[in-house]
Amino acid sequence: MSESAASDNTDISQPWDQDNQAWWDWYVSLADNAGEDPRILPAPPIPDLELPDDPAIVRELCAPYRVSEAQRTFFRNNGFIKLKQVFSPGVLLRLRRELVRLLDIEFGVDPDTDARNRFLSLEMIWQDNPLLRAYVLSPRLAQISAELLGVGAVRLYHDNVLAKQPACGRTPWHFDDHHFPFDTHNVVTAWVPAQAIPLEMGPLAFAYPLDVHRLVDAVSFEKSGTGYDRSVADIFARNNVAIDETPFDIGDVSFHHNLSFHTAASNRTDRSRIVLANTYYEDGARIIDSPTLVSGDWQKFMPGVGPGEVAASPLNPVCWPVEIER
Ligand SMILES: O=C(O)CCC(=O)C(=O)O
Numbered sequence: 001m002s003e004s005a006a007s008d009n010t011d012i013s014q015p016w017d018q019d020n021q022a023w024w025d026w027y028v029s030l031a032d033n034a035g036e037d038p039r040i041l042p043a044p045p046i047p048d049l050e051l052p053d054d055p056a057i058v059r060e061l062c063a064p065y066r067v068s069e070a071q072r073t074f075f076r077n078n079g080f081i082k083l084k085q086v087f088s089p090g091v092l093l094r095l096r097r098e099l100v101r102l103l104d105i106e107f108g109v110d111p112d113t114d115a116r117n118r119f120l121s122l123e124m125i126w127q128d129n130p131l132l133r134a135y136v137l138s139p140r141l142a143q144i145s146a147e148l149l150g151v152g153a154v155r156l157y158h159d160n161v162l163a164k165q166p167a168c169g170r171t172p173w174h175f176d177d178h179h180f181p182f183d184t185h186n187v188v189t190a191w192v193p194a195q196a197i198p199l200e201m202g203p204l205a206f207a208y209p210l211d212v213h214r215l216v217d218a219v220s221f222e223k224s225g226t227g228y229d230r231s232v233a234d235i236f237a238r239n240n241v242a243i244d245e246t247p248f249d250i251g252d253v254s255f256h257h258n259l260s261f262h263t264a265a266s267n268r269t270d271r272s273r274i275v276l277a278n279t280y281y282e283d284g285a286r287i288i289d290s291p292t293l294v295s296g297d298w299q300k301f302m303p304g305v306g307p308g309e310v311a312a313s314p315l316n317p318v319c320w321p322v323e324i325e326r
């Protein structure tokens, strides 16, 4: 590659000018799938439960969850944590049913039966759907996020429904600081699986401890091809970096810091891996002066907020502590 072609491939100074779905289609194209096993296995059945009614769901989404000092220390050191029984199976299966309905409306596919190998994404699902609003602005998720970060108040950046369809490939290695246009590192994503995720479905996997990002800080991001993903994987392997790649039981929720390096394997099951990922950040944070291509559709998540300004549009409510007005 000539020098200018190489620098074109690493120039991310232009803003993203397409939608969030196009962003994800592009982003998963950057993953190296050479080592992935192509066999498709049957997914575990979705439990046949009686689902709770909406008031019971809202009560659970609002109730506090006890985070121990040991868990806070683990998160601070490692940049991620997987917590057990954050929600009951019924609350998650009700979420899944609603997300399947929305994905069907948006993409015209039943994400469980029409396998198209894509990473489908929806965002801003909470604004006109009272049930999903309760899941996205969940005081329980926001309280856990604030306690893990050790901050007094958190706002919503955005929600993201992530449906990795059967046979869709890996999510490339990355840390979210690269995507999020914030001037703070007090940013956390609650990744809420709407079904159990066995290894063959591609659970989110985390490199740790938190500061392993320093090993790859000098690797240049490449906006086409799989070079960045391969370089990060090689450096982690050469340095024997620990990776937590473990299944999620129904009810497990992971929380990752914006400096935590993470990836996910391909979905080798016959069911979509549906997750709700909500990102929360410390109240008072500002937008950086120069968001990039990789910051994606950020202005959609913060209308009216410009570079350098305090990130607090009406679409970024304080989710914890709970305000009287919502
Ligand atoms: O769901 C995935 O595979 C990736 C999600 C992710 O990178 C995130 O939520 O930060």
Ligand SMILES: [Fe+2]
Pocket: 174, 175, 176, 262
């Ligand atoms: Fe991520």
